Amino acid sequence: MEEREFFTESTQAKPARLICxxxxxxxxYAVSWVVRRKKPAPPPRADxxxxARFQKLTSYxxxxxxxxxxxxxxxxxxxxIAGLQSVVSL
Ligand SMILES: [Zn+2]
Structure with a gap:
């Protein structure tokens, strides 16, 4: 089972103050992010x-x-873009 099946994916723009x-x-600037929110439960066909993998995952x-x-x-x-993380836990 692929990891993306455990998440609901959406795109979001977040404002960030940056210096050129x-x-x-x-x-x-409006910086674009892919938001992966962990589903409330794993898909029914998960073994x-x-x-176990699903338990360890968090939204990010x-x-x-x-x-x-x-x-x-x-x-x-x-x-x-410098000084801005590329992956953020939610
Ligand atoms: Zn400039």
Whole structure:
């Protein structure tokens, strides 16, 4: 059984204040995340091994965006998201 069968997946944008490394302008960006919420119970066809795995799992989210475009109209450069975790437990 695949891990994704234990989760309900959704996409969510969360605001984050980030500083562009090129122009040093701080701005708020909507960073896109994939949210994996653990289902209340494992699927009915899960065997005992799957159930044991399910017990250990927790909800988490994974960042989808690696890069952003600077919102400063005089800069508009692409920069990598730094200082923001890529996986967060919920
Ligand atoms: Zn910039």
């Amino acid at each position: 490394p090129h122009c040093r302008t701080e701005a708020e 005992s091994l799957d159930r 989210m994974v960042r989808r965006d690696d890069k952003l475009t600077c919102s400063n109209p005089r800069c508009r450069k692409t920069f990598e």
